[in-house]
Structures are given as structure tokens and as C-alpha cells.
Amino acid sequence: MSSDQTDSKAATDPAGPALPTSEPESPLLLLRFSGDLTTKADATRRRMTSRLVENLRASIKASGRKGRVVRARNRVFVELAAVTETGEAAQDLPSDEEMATRMARVFGIQSVSLTQAVEWSTLADVVSAGYDFGEPFVRDRRFAVRARRVGDRKSVPLRSGDIERDLGEVLRVSSAGVDLSNPEATIFVEVDAEQAYYFVANERGAGGLPLGTEGRAVSLLSGGFDSPVASWRLLRRGVALDYVFCNLGGRQHQFETLEIAKRLADDWQCGTRPRFHAIDFSAVSSEIQDKTTTRYWQVVL
Known part of the structure; x- marks a missing residue:
């Protein structure tokens, strides 16, 4: 998929796009809008978000990596193509972490996370996928779990505290214990109506307004x-x-x-x-x- 392509339905469907699947070979970046952008009136926000998507595509293209931009109401996803080149050609391409840093420099983005997305239907699904993701990070380390619901909370019949408690309990076995004040590793979970997103770090973005929206x-x-x-x-x-x-x-x-x-x-x-x-x-x-x-x-x- 070329970096200039995006899901046309995702860009027009107000109910939200069908998000890209999170296969290991397709790293997924979760980009959150800046507060300057989310507080705008709907018409202004749509105009600015369209420009933001254009700027993200331009940044992806300039990087040499291929990727796909998918837009939701209050966030943007970038599905990176797997690096198939070998040798020097692969070394010239930015890593997933470097792409997260690059996306964070696009104005209008508050933060970026290299994330794993998993579909869910029950709390057990969220906990099971969270264990698979988080166990390597918490092994023999003090840890904490931070969970929150995103989007329309009425469509997420789970409580953040229940996710933190149940996921923390299964991860505790492999860890050095729970430490909510000063953890060595933190597992973040964001849950919307269809998918749960797991990550361990946020890349702080530049914030502000999308470049080119103010003349x-x-x-x-x-x-x-x-x-x-x-x-x-x-x-x-x-x-x-x-x-x-x-x-x-x-x-x-x-x-x-x-x-x-x-x-x-x-x-x-x-x-x-x-x-x-x-x-x-x-x-x-x-x-x-x-x-x-x-x-x-x-x-x-």
C-alpha cells in the first residue's frame, strides 16, 4: 500500500472507520489530536483534520517507509508497511520507533504510540490480549497497568478499574510485583467500542495546529x-x-x-x-x- 493511499470510507464515515488489523508485520501507530484541534467547531475541525492527514502522508512519503493513514473522529492511525528490504536498503529506512518520532513532529498531533490493536467482545478478551502483549515487558520488573475507555463510553460496557485489576492480576505472576507509584514498566490500555490498544510508551507530539491551516x-x-x-x-x-x-x-x-x-x-x-x-x-x-x-x-x- 502506497503512502499516498487512505481508506476512503474511513475519511467519510462519521461513525468511525474499520481500523487496520494489527498483524506483527504491520506496525500500527496511534496518533492523538492536539487540544488546539479538538476544541474547534465541527466544520473547522474537519477542515483542519483533512489538512493534518495530508501533512502526515507527506511526512510518510518523505521518510521512505510505506504506510497508510486512517482517520477516526479524535485520532489518526498510521499502519506502517513491513520492511521487506534487506542489507543497506533496510538500514536506510527509519525504524518503527523513528517513524513514531517523525509523526510526533507533525503539528496538530499531541502524542504518538506504537501500539497493538486487538478486537474484543468481553473483558476476558481484553485481559488475554493484554497478557500476551504485556508479559515480556513486566517480566521480573515492578509494573502498573493504566486503562481508559475512549470514544463513546456508553458503547464500552467495561470499567477502566476492572481492566486494570484483572490484567494486573494475570501479569503479576511473571513480574516483580505491582508498583503504582514508581513502576519500572507501565502497560497502557485504551479501549473503544471495537478494539483494545496496548502500548508501553507515548512519544510526545508538537501539538498546535496543522501546518497550512492558518495561511x-x-x-x-x-x-x-x-x-x-x-x-x-x-x-x-x-x-x-x-x-x-x-x-x-x-x-x-x-x-x-x-x-x-x-x-x-x-x-x-x-x-x-x-x-x-x-x-x-x-x-x-x-x-x-x-x-x-x-x-x-x-x-x-
């Missing part, structure tokens, strides 16, 4: 620290940026600033095509030096 702007890069930070903060609010650099320091300074702009573009601007404009300011600088007092150069500039 375009130009950022003036100087080559120092302040302007890239200011640019990043604008990107986080959904503003797509182009960059302008007024060159006062010669060719080397321009290359250094271009490297900063490229880092911003590669790491944080998937889904847009930022431009870098370098302006030769040597003539302006010379005229300022010729016609103003030295102590006013910086002020005039």
Missing part, C-alpha cells in the same frame, strides 16, 4: 537563535512559512542560514514547500557605513 507568512532569518525559534512558534500555530535572509556576512553566512532553514523544513514543514530568499545586503550595508555615524549603524540597519 502563509514570511519569516526573516538572521542566522542566530531567535529567528528560528520565532519561526517554529509560527509554524506550530499552523502558519506556512517562507524565509528571507538579508546577507551581510558573505557566502559562508548564507550557507549557514540556509542550513537552519533546511532543518526547519525537513523536520517540521512536511506538507508545504517553503522557499528561501537570500538578498545581497552588501550595498545597503556599505551605504549605511558611508552616510551614518558608527554608533547608529545597528539602529539604521
